[in-house]
Amino acid sequence: xxxxxxxxxxxxxxxxxxxxxxxxxxxxxxxxxxxxxxxxxxxxxxxxxxxxxxxxxxxxxxxxxxxxxxxxxxxxxxxxxxxxxxxxxxxxxxxxxxxxxxxxxxxxxxxxxxxxxxxxxxxxxxxxxxxxxxxxxx
Numbered sequence: 776x777x778x779x780x781x782x783x784x785x786x787x788x789x790x791x792x793x794x795x796x797x798x799x800x801x802x803x804x805x806x807x808x809x810x811x812x813x814x815x816x817x818x819x820x821x822x823x824x825x826x827x828x829x830x831x832x833x834x835x836x837x838x839x840x841x842x843x844x845x846x847x848x849x850x851x852x853x854x855x856x857x858x859x860x861x862x863x864x865x866x867x868x869x870x871x872x873x874x875x876x877x878x879x880x881x882x883x884x885x886x887x888x889x890x891x892x893x894x895x896x897x898x899x900x901x902x903x904x905x906x907x908x909x910x911x912x913x
Contacts, residue, residue, distance in 0.1 A: 808848060809912050816841050816908055823901035824894060831897040832885050838904040839882040842875075845911045866910055871903075878903045 815837070822834030839856065846859035854862070856879060864872055878900040884890035892900070 812841055812845055812848070812908065812912065816905060820901060820905075823897040825897075826894065828891055831892050831894065832890075835878070835882050835885055835892060835897060835900055838901065839879060842879070842904055842908055842911075845908045849911050863911065867907070871906070874903050875907045 819834050819837055819841075822830050822837075825831050825834070843856035843859070846856060846863060847853055850859055850862055852859070860876065860879065867875065881890065881892065881896070881900060885892065
């Protein structure tokens with residue numbers, strides 16, 4: 776065999792191996808990102824049931840941030856939460872999608888209108904965020 780042909784084959788094999796290694800690393804990083812979001816989500820469960828109004832309000836804001844990050848992750852963009860919600864509508868049943876929009880609007884009212892939220896409202900919002908984020912990250 777010609778030396779040039781052998782060198783070319785060896786270079787192609789090296790490139791293929793590097794590509795496979797990079798691909799595996801990307802999958803691991805994606806799984807880490809998903810795990811971080813889901814761990815953050817679980818850590819907020821107690822905040823939704825808190826008797827402390829400030830903690831409940833902070834929990835809803837943080838839940839919406841995780842929702843936004845999960846949407847950006849799924850859609851591979853850096854869009855706003857509301858814009859991305861419109862793009863992912865087909866992943867949800869109509870009533871689920873409407874409930875998700877409602878909790879997102881509650882978050883906006885907390886931030887912009889200083890809305891107070893009861894324990895039961897916060898717990899219901901947590902359930903909706905939890906279901907939605909898990910569905911988005913599937």
